[in-house]
Amino acid sequence: MSTTTPSSRPAAAPDAASVTPAASPRPHATTTEAPHTRPGPDRPPRTTDSRTRLVLAVLLVAQFMLAVDFSILNVALPAIGDGLGFSLGNLQWIATSFALSAAGFTLIFGRIGDLVGRKRIFLGSLALLGLASLVGGLATSPAVLLAARVAQGLATAAATPAGLSLLTTSFPEGPLRQKALGLNGALMSAGFTAGAVLGGVLTELLSWRWAFFINVPVAAAVLLIAPSVIEESRPAERPKLDVPGALSVTLGLLGLVYGLTQAGEHGWTDPLALTGLVAGAVLLAGFHAVERRVAEPLVPPAVLRRRNVAWGNVLGLVAFLTETSLVYLLTLYLQKVLGFSALQAGVSFGVLGLGTVVGGLLAPRVIAKTSTRSALIVGGLVQAAFTAVLLLLGTAAGPAMALLLPATFLGGVGNMLVIVGFMVTATSDLPNHEQGLATGLATMSQQIGITMGTPIMSAVVTAIGTSATTGILPAVKTAIAVNAGLALAAALTAALVFRRRTPRNP
Known part of the structure; x- marks a missing residue:
């Protein structure tokens, strides 16, 4: 593993497929850790199984909550507009204000976590998220609600890379980290889908305000447990920002x-x-x-010259862009073509969420038996194939759902193989003191992908245009074809860029 510092001459950039999943990390000499958790060169951290599971559970719950926030308000926007007096033109800012701050500040907060302590940033940002969610739920004017959404986005930009860094530094490279990243990826992707379902249920049965309030007890529980079970992680030497x-x-x-x-x-x-x-x-x-x-x-050029970091993040961005924007396209289809309610449309995505969970559990096994390259290629091909199947959707609800549900389930499995492969690829073969940077880049790719997907596909739909004669279905199908093409292009890119296969694990 390279220990290149930002100011030294970089080593030759490794390719993701040459990173053996079972490779042993170097001693984490560049981080300050409690003595009982300091890993050796060839063994995992000395933590009890119950403590390790508790650390993993705390971090995964937090990451799931952060993912839910990206989509939980989508189906509630009309109700919020009616309740607080948003104009139709300004309603988009409820989502846009969150996306701008969440995507724009991720990289800098990831680096700040490296400098001042990832645990400190993680806990502080969760406290901010809980407070902002409480304010948003109690908001009585558009200005207060938008301020709360900006604060939620900033908290997400800080907590997501810090939590992912704590996850990668808690487990050595190899099967344990792959399993942890698989669970994290599954819950992050499922969280986006679950947000749509949960937002519809809460808005329909209670009020849109509960889409904010639900974060408060979850954040409080994590803040009560995390300080005693998560160890601080930061470089021994703090460079200037x-x-x-x-x-x-x-x-x-x-x-x-x-x-x-x-x-x-x-x-x-x-x-x-x-x-x-x-x-x-x-x-x-x-x-x-x-x-x-x-x-x-902030981002040493030597890190970006690493093939696994640069191309891993490109593939991750495409994976998040395609799957989250597909949810948007199918929402249009279900509501505008089949006439589903917001709640019915949200519940329909539960099958997609289940597929991502299955894919997250399956991905570490695929990587362990083959390679990260195989996960990226096979996952991309499966996702592209079952996204293309959706081009057969028609206007009859029964046949459409018989096609849509299995296709989205299997497409979700494929997408999660790519996401876990991307997470493993983009954070492997880096010294511990650069994990905050690596996870910051990975998180930025994830959040930009989520943010970019819907506008890009919306622009495709708008460009094709709709009319009373043809309806919206042809425009949605064109965007679905573009979506499938991007997934296929990502799979082919992985095959070309990462040409050397990882040896099988013994």
């Missing part, structure tokens, strides 16, 4: 996400969409130039 890099990447991501959301709402020719996209691209190009010159960069 790269302020120019942090500002340029954060503003660049904000511009990019804003431009995409505006494009999804108003089309690709909208002036605000074009301004956001161009400004984001310029700022991200500036970030790349800054990172090549500063002494202690």
Whole structure:
């Protein structure tokens, strides 16, 4: 495993397929840990089984809650608009304000966790999430609710990479970490789907306010248990924070996400969409130039030159973009074509959520018996195939659901193979002091993928157009075809980029 520092000459970039799942990590000499949890070169951390399971449970519950927040308000937006007086044009900002802050600040918060302590950032951000959720549930005006959504997004941007870093540093590279990442990936993806179901149920039976309130007891429970079971993890030496890099990447991501959301709402020719996209691209190009010159960069170029990190994150971004945007497209289909209610549409996605859970449990076994490369390729092909099957959907509800439910289940299994393969790939073969950076990049890819997917597919639907004669179905099918094509392209990319196979585990 490389121990290259940001200022030293990088080693040759390893490829993800050459990272043996059972490889043993070096001693974690760069982190401050309690003596009883310090791992040796060839053995896992010395923790009791019950303590390890408790740490895993706490982190997974928190990550699941964070994933739920991405989608729990989607079906509640009309009810919120009616209750607080949002105009139709401003209603999108309930989702956009969260997405902007969650995606834009992920990388910088991941790096701050490396510097000041991941446990500290994790606990602080969960406290902020609980407080923001309480304020959002009690909001009596649009301004208060939007402020609460921004705070929720900032808390998510800090808690997600910190929690994932604590997860990767709690388990050595190999089967234990793969199993933990598989469970994490399954719950993260299932959380997005469960959010749609839960949001519909809570809004229908109680009130949209409970879509906020539900976070409060969960965050409180994690904050009560986590301090006594999770060990602090941070570098022994704290480098300076790269302020120019942090500002340029954060503003660049904000511009990019804003431009995409505006494009999804108003089309690709909208002036605000074009301004956001161009400004984001310029700022991200500036970030790349800054990172090549500063002494202690936010994202060392040597890390991005690693094939497993760079291409792993590209594949992860596509995996999240395609599956979460497919939920949006099928929501349009179920409600606009088949006439389902919001609650019926949300419940229909429970099968997709079950598929992601099965895929998350299956992925570590596939990786252990074959390789991360196989998981990325096979998962992408399965996802692409069963997404393409949805092109056969028609206007009759019975035959449509007989096709949609098994296709989304199997597509969810394939998508989760890719997501777990991406998580293992993008966080492997890195020293412990760079895990916060690696998980920050992985989390950023995940959240940008979730944020980009719906606007991109919405823009495709808008570009195709609908009319009273043809209806919305042809536009939805065109977007589904684009979705399947992206999944197929990702699988072929994995096959080409990661050419060397990982030896089978003994």
